[in-house]
Amino acid sequence: MEERRKLFIRVGYSVILIASLHVCLCSKFNDNVEEFHMVQDKSFSNVTIYDMNVTCGNHRPGMFPSQTWTCNDIRVNGMRMAYGYYPGLGADTRCTESGGFDELRQLCHKLMESIASNRQLWGAQVSNASCDYTEENRVMLNLSKSGYYWKTMDPGYGWMETLQCVAFPKDDSFPFP
Structure with missing residues (x-):
């Protein structure tokens, strides 16, 4: 049971790390996107x-x-x-x-x-x-x-x-x- 809990924690941290990396990269590349008006x-x-x-x-x-x-x-x-x-x-x-x-x-x-x-x-x-x-x-x-x-x-x-x-x-x- 303890092994399972550790696995879930590792997966959770991995998901958070990937999501954070995604947000950082997207904000860096979106600086070059021009806005347009509707x-x-x-x-x-x-x-x-x-x-x-x-x-x-x-x-x-x-x-x-x-x-x-x-x-x-x-x-x-x-x-x-x-x-x-x-x-x-x-x-x-x-x-x-x-x-x-x-x-x-x-x-x-x-x-x-x-x-x-x-x-x-x-x-x-x-x-x-x-x-x-x-x-x-x-x-x-x-x-x-x-x-x-x-x-x-x-x-x-x-x-x-x-x-x-x-x-x-x-x-x-x-x-x-």
Whole structure:
């Protein structure tokens, strides 16, 4: 029993020593890490894009490492936007009706243009979506040889709740490559 107690004490001291060493080393190396500021996102106003009315619901603010505009409860002429994956990616197979095709980047570009943002679009992201079935018709922005157009889809699986448009950082202080 005494041997067991000594073993536990040695293991305990070893764990404390390793943890202390970790803290010391991390604090030494973190001195060189630059801090960056988080920015609260903004909401979009309702706007007409390609002859359809894009509306956003109540804004729920969040913090991001670069300027971000958010459209919660996004609707196009009252319809939800379709959401889905490319078939075969191993994702929820119910959520492939759209084939993963959409032009969210162009939609973000047009939304940012509508608020006279001079920031360059870095990316469009769907931060809240569902693969559940909806009884509502859905819509998605597509591109053809003649330009962008809204495609109406029947009720089905996959719709998005929140679209976020992220701008490039203003300077080179952004911590990620």
